[in-house]
Amino acid sequence: TQLLxxxxxxxxxxxxxxxxxxCNSSSVxxxxxxxxQEPGEGPVLLVTVVxxxxxxxxxxxxxQFGDARKDSSLHITAAQPGDTGLxxxxxxxxxxxxxxLTFGKGTLLTVNP
Amino acid sequence: xxxxxxWPATLVQxxxxxxxxxxxxxGTSNPNLYWYRQAAGRGLQLLFYSVGIxxxxxxxxxxxxxxxxxxxxxxLSSKKLLxxxxxxxxxxxxxxRGRVLFRxxxxxxxxxxxxx
Numbered sequence: 001t002q003l004l005x006x007x008x009x010x011x012x013x014x015x016x017x018x019x020x021x022x023c024n025s026s027s028v029x030x031x032x033x034x035x036x037q038e039p040g041e042g043p044v045l046l047v048t049v050v051x052x053x054x055x056x057x058x059x060x061x062x063x064q065f066g067d068a069r070k071d072s073s074l075h076i077t078a079a080q081p082g083d084t085g086l087x088x089x090x091x092x093x094x095x096x097x098x099x100x101l102t103f104g105k106g107t108l109l110t111v112n113p
Numbered sequence: 114x115x116x117x118x119x120w121p122a123t124l125v126q127x128x129x130x131x132x133x134x135x136x137x138x139x140g141t142s143n144p145n146l147y148w149y150r151q152a153a154g155r156g157l158q159l160l161f162y163s164v165g166i167x168x169x170x171x172x173x174x175x176x177x178x179x180x181x182x183x184x185x186x187x188x189l190s191s192k193k194l195l196x197x198x199x200x201x202x203x204x205x206x207x208x209x210r211g212r213v214l215f216r217x218x219x220x221x222x223x224x225x226x227x228x229x
Contacts, residue, residue: 033217043218104156
């Protein structure tokens with residue numbers, strides 16, 4: 001059973017376009033993190049959201065945590081080729097454990113120049 | 114500053130051969146340590162995690178084992194590799210002390226294992 005569903009799985013866009021990717025679950029998470037991974041490298045943390053309804057901005061990236069803490073979205077404005085990568089969401093828990101993160105399968109984003 | 118080292122970067126092994134992947138963390142003490150596997154560049158599957166020396170929790174039954182002989186050393190092993198063990202293996206660490214609401218994971222650069 002996949003606890004975190006990410007959509008779309010693949011996204012190919014032109015430089016300058018806007019995009020939104022989604023991370024959904026039927027479970028409540030105490031926190032949710034977004035990572036970006038480049039080929040042949042380990043994922044790198046972008047942001048952590050903790051409070052339901054929370055919105056965080058990181059330059060052109062906007063992250064939102066759903067009110068019920070079951071879902072999250074990542075919006076990128078004016079995408080650039082450097083944004084290309086695999087975007088992974090990861091939830092702490094469920095069940096109260098914060099030793100482990102459950103990862104989604106990711107959205108593979110390609111931004112064409 | 115903290116760093117995590119994982120080696121080798123790539124490994125090609127025949128079916129039935131043993132495996133040993135090593136991960137070490139510098140610049141912190143008593144970290145939580147993790148082994149993840151990623152198939153075909155997609156989602157990460159947690160294999161093992163450790164909250165202390167000699168303490169290993171296994172998440173999925175499999176052909177692999179893990180050990181933590183020292184505080185900042187985490188080893189992934191197999192006695193006999195299977196074709197299905199191929200994948201991208203990632204070691205990670207997180208802070209363990211104090212009351213935290215969430216755990217940031219810091220990943221190594223991974224080992225691409227091909228079992229032929």
